Amino acid sequence: MEINKNVEDDGVIFMSIKEGKSEEIAKGKEDDVTILAIESSCDETAAAVVRNGREVLSNIISSQIALHTIYGGVVPEIASRKHVEKMNGCIRAALSEANLSLDDIDAIAVTYGPGLVGALLVGVSEAKAISFATGKPLIGVHHIEGHISANFIENKDLEPPFVCLVVSGGHSHLVVVKDYGEYEIIGQTRDDAAGEAFDKVARAIGLGYPGGPKIDKAAKEGNPDAFTFPKAQIADAEYDFSFSGLKSSVLNYINQAKMQGQELDQKDVAASFQKAVVEVLVSHAIKACKEYGYDKLAIAGGVASNSGLRELMEKECQKENIRFYRPSPVLCTDNAAMIGAAAYYEYQKGVRFGLDMNAVPNLPLGDRERRFHGRGN
Ligand code: KG4
Ligand code: ZN
Numbered sequence: 001m002e003i004n005k006n007v008e009d010d011g012v013i014f015m016s017i018k019e020g021k022s023e024e025i026a027k028g029k030e031d032d033v034t035i036l037a038i039e040s041s042c043d044e045t046a047a048a049v050v051r052n053g054r055e056v057l058s059n060i061i062s063s064q065i066a067l068h069t070i071y072g073g074v075v076p077e078i079a080s081r082k083h084v085e086k087m088n089g090c091i092r093a094a095l096s097e098a099n100l101s102l103d104d105i106d107a108i109a110v111t112y113g114p115g116l117v118g119a120l121l122v123g124v125s126e127a128k129a130i131s132f133a134t135g136k137p138l139i140g141v142h143h144i145e146g147h148i149s150a151n152f153i154e155n156k157d158l159e160p161p162f163v164c165l166v167v168s169g170g171h172s173h174l175v176v177v178k179d180y181g182e183y184e185i186i187g188q189t190r191d192d193a194a195g196e197a198f199d200k201v202a203r204a205i206g207l208g209y210p211g212g213p214k215i216d217k218a219a220k221e222g223n224p225d226a227f228t229f230p231k232a233q234i235a236d237a238e239y240d241f242s243f244s245g246l247k248s249s250v251l252n253y254i255n256q257a258k259m260q261g262q263e264l265d266q267k268d269v270a271a272s273f274q275k276a277v278v279e280v281l282v283s284h285a286i287k288a289c290k291e292y293g294y295d296k297l298a299i300a301g302g303v304a305s306n307s308g309l310r311e312l313m314e315k316e317c318q319k320e321n322i323r324f325y326r327p328s329p330v331l332c333t334d335n336a337a338m339i340g341a342a343a344y345y346e347y348q349k350g351v352r353f354g355l356d357m358n359a360v361p362n363l364p365l366g367d368r369e370r371r372f373h374g375r376g377n
């Protein structure tokens with residue numbers, strides 16, 4: 001994986017990600033399906049060209065993270081405005097790096113939910129405009145299904161069924177991927193998502209935004225056994241998660257330390273908090289594989305790039321003879337290549353959306369509204 005980064009005048013980071021060496025892209029075959037994919041659900045504007053679901057010809061991410069850092073979180077209005085500014089440039093770069101024009105594309109895919117409504121609308125409107133202008137089919141993709149599909153890109157042998165732990169800023173789900181595009185949710189969070197807990201605790205201990213990567217880094221130098229934070233187990237739903245008790249316990253510790261005039265050891269708190277989160281995520285996922293009888297386990301979403309989670313999951317999977325799949329960290333966080341991977345399997349099933357496609361900010365996983373239209377199939 002080769003990542004080229006360039007910080008633009010407005011602070012936005014423009015990234016081009018290439019799988020392997022940047023050699024000339026081989027010409028496609030007649031029956032290849034080449035998809036232009038667009039993602040804009042949160043604070044990354046992204047475009048990618050993906051062939052046959054697993055071959056990424058180009059992968060462009062324009063990250064606004066630096067613009068939101070000063071506010072301590074994503075400001076939806078700023079995100080939408082920046083998406084509008086950056087979208088065309090990302091698409092142009094994605095096509096040009098793939099050495100293709102819109103004529104060579106078979107379909108346009110876009111994240112239509114869940115996410116910030118104003119942010120989603122930018123991608124959705126762009127995709128609809130390209131579909132209308134070119135007459136190419138339009139495919140709406142569920143953002144979390146995209147995250148799960150990121151696993152297909154580097155693991156060419158991975159095929160359903162398998163168990164997937166999805167942990168992002170807004171979601172914590174344990175799912176069985178029964179087939180392409182078919183999901184059975186077996187566990188989910190009762191309160192905060194895993195990434196949300198990372199972000200809130202990071203803010204409380206003064207590490208700032210974005211919390212996940214900062215806690216990950218600080219934890220490497222801290223003692224994970226310095227504090228014992230609680231790990232919630234929900235009696236009637238053994239695969240569900242709850243992180244709010246853990247978060248409150250960290251906040252209580254911080255307040256107590258302040259009142260007693262003690263110095264807060266950020267690194268020890270970060271390491272102990274991360275250990276508590278990671279142990280719950282790993283134990284639930286391994287238990288699900290064993291009880292449901294699957295020997296393949298994948299992880300997905302921004303928190304899947306956490307080094308502590310990757311390490312412990314690998315160790316436990318080895319012990320239990322489970323094959324462990326995880327995308328490279330840059331494919332765990334938001335990108336459009338994963339949307340192109342998910343869209344390919346929808347395209348093969350004949351899924352086509354109409355130009356009445358809308359952004360759905362709270363779109364549930366596995367409950368997509370599938371639309372068909374007659375054009376360009
Ligand atoms: O999947 P993602 O990029 O966006 C959403 O769909 O939400 O996930 C973002 C979340 C944030 O909460 C961020 O703090 C967390 O993923 N995250 C991490 C790490 N990198 C990103 N959490 C823990 N460790 C990391 N290394
Ligand atoms: Zn995401």
